[in-house]
Amino acid sequence: MISMTLADIAATVSGELVPAAGDGPDTVVAGTVDTDSRAMTGGDIFVAKPGAVTDGHNFVDTAAAAGARLAIVEHTVEAPVSQIVVTDAVAALADLAREVVARVRARGELKIVGITGSNGKTTTKNMLARILEGEGATVAPRNSFNNEVGAPVTMLRVDEDTRYLVSEFGADRIGSIARLAGLVTPDLGIVLMVGLAHAGGFGGVEATQRAKTELVEAVRPGGVAVLNADDPRVAAMAAVAADRGVAVRWFGRSTAAEIRADDVEVTAAGTTCTVVVGDERLPLRLQVLGEHHVMNALAAITAARELGVAPAVAIARLETLEIAERWRMQPLGSERVRIINDAYNASPDSMAAALRTLAQIAEPGQRKVAVLGAMSELGESAGEEHDRVGLLAVRLRYERIVVVGAEARRLFLAAVGEGSWDGEAVFFASADEAFDYLRGELRDGDRVLVKSSNSAGLRHLGDRLGESFS
Structure with missing residues (x-):
């Protein structure tokens, strides 16, 4: 972040400054701004964001110990760090971002x-x-x-x-x-x-x-x-x-x-x-x-x-970019068993694209294995769209379709209904069960796609498979 005084930041976020010992309104900070106390180093700014699972205010002391110079909070906390008290920490984060970008942009x-x-x-x-x-x-x-x-x-x-x-x-x-x-x-x-x-x-x-x-x-x-x-x-x-x-x-x-x-x-x-x-x-x-x-x-x-x-x-x-991002069409494993881990996110479009990609790159004699989990946030379309994915996997002639998680069960049923029976399509309630099956089922030459929405957690299954077959 650009250099700003504590008073300037307080005015930007409409907050009240409570300086720590040795600090004052004219104290300048210019560190990284984050809501993760584990990311703090010397001179950084910690934003104590309340959350459904945990409250950032519980980590102000941790952030201070790591070197944070300022905490933006919704109520004061006993911690050796200057604090700016605001009504809404997330709104304050946005206000600070707007001001910082505007100042840099004004330079042309x-x-x-x-x-x-x-x-x-x-x-x-x-x-x-x-x-x-x-x-x-x-x-x-x-x-x-x-x-x-x-x-x-x-x-x-x-x-x-x-x-x-x-x-x-x-x-x-x-x-x-x-x-x-x-x-x-x-x-x-x-x-x-x-x-x-x-x-x-x-x-x-x-x-x-x-x-x-x-x-x-x-x-x-x-x-x-x-x-x-x-x-x-x-x-x-x-x-x-x-x-x-x-x-x-x-x-x-x-x-x-x-x-x-x-x-x-x-x-x-x-x-x-x-x-x-x-x-x-x-x-x-x-x-x-x-x-x-x-x-x-x-x-x-x-x-x-x-x-x-x-x-x-x-x-x-x-042409120098090796992968799009971790867990996005990320090649793992080895030439013996290649794992394509694409389980950070999924939608009907991206699921179809990933299935077609593996079908395109698999050579004759290499089995195509799809390890599929649920697509989230599809609302009333969820059932129909999971059906479509199951049908597509069968029509692309995947030799094994491994469906993981109760929310994806309809995908499994669609694959079976389309003709993927006799062990070609299997269902497991958990990623651990699927891993045990795949560790024994996969063989030399297999090409494996792991694909689901982030919430299904299959990205970690993909990592385990990649390590197992590396």
Whole structure:
């Protein structure tokens, strides 16, 4: 974070300063801001966020012992650290992020990119950050820091030297993206797709579209919206952009896109395609597995071009990216038994894409094994969408379909109903049971996909399998 006095921070978050011994209103702090006391080092700022499971106020003393110089709290705590008392710690975190980014931006160098979409946000964020790091100091979220806490924490890593801020915006309700993007009014907004991810929380895909449109509405007038030309719901956002004086740039697979991909091929070594930009045809060789990541790459290349990075330069930097993120199409195990751990998140679209990817990269004689858990937050669509995944796995001729967890049982029943019987489809209530089965079932040459929503916890099963077969 940039340097600010305790008095300045207190005024920014509308809080009351309670200085520790030796500190005063003019004391300057400039450390990292976080809600995790374990992340504190000398000079940092700890935000004591109340939570459903635990209360950050219980860890103020721990943060102080680790070196925190300031705690933002909702009530004072007996701890040897200066404190600013606020009404709402999460709101204070947002207020501080807004002010810090505004001060850095006022110096004229900072460019801000916002990314949203039902799938692909984290991968696109990592791709764009890899491109922009070659141009100047770049701040991007760790993992999937895209909610009301993670997004401001990322913004607060901006300092005087930062040239690019790449923010990822998730949403659990209408208004979430508007609130988060409104903290920084991006110069450029990327909308990847509108799908059924989290549709249960929104009340349907139309409401999801409305939520994602909030990013286009938050882009500053004169800025740019980078939109998926292949998704009609995203393409419809061009009208909103025009009303706001925001230019539109298109990416996709169709000829309607300004930057598009031809000749896509997926292998066990990665994904290749030809990126078409006007009359240029540029080869791209991604180490990241999966045809669906081509769209994320196109979005990143398109955004980078608007920020002054030539597509050929962007492509060269993308080719150095080894994985999208931990637990996202992450190769584990060995050539003997290859595990693809993609169990950080799941939606109907991403589940289908992952299943198709493994089917594409498996060679003749290699068994395809799908280890599948529940997709969360699908609301009334949950049953039908789990049915579709079970049917797809059978139609892609997976030799083993291993379904884990009661919430995914309907997927198992759909696979059996489609003809995956006689041990081809099996069900286990727990990941431990599935691990014991797989450890004895997998054999040389098998190619294994582990895929579920984060809440199903199969990412840890994927890690165990990877270690077991390394």
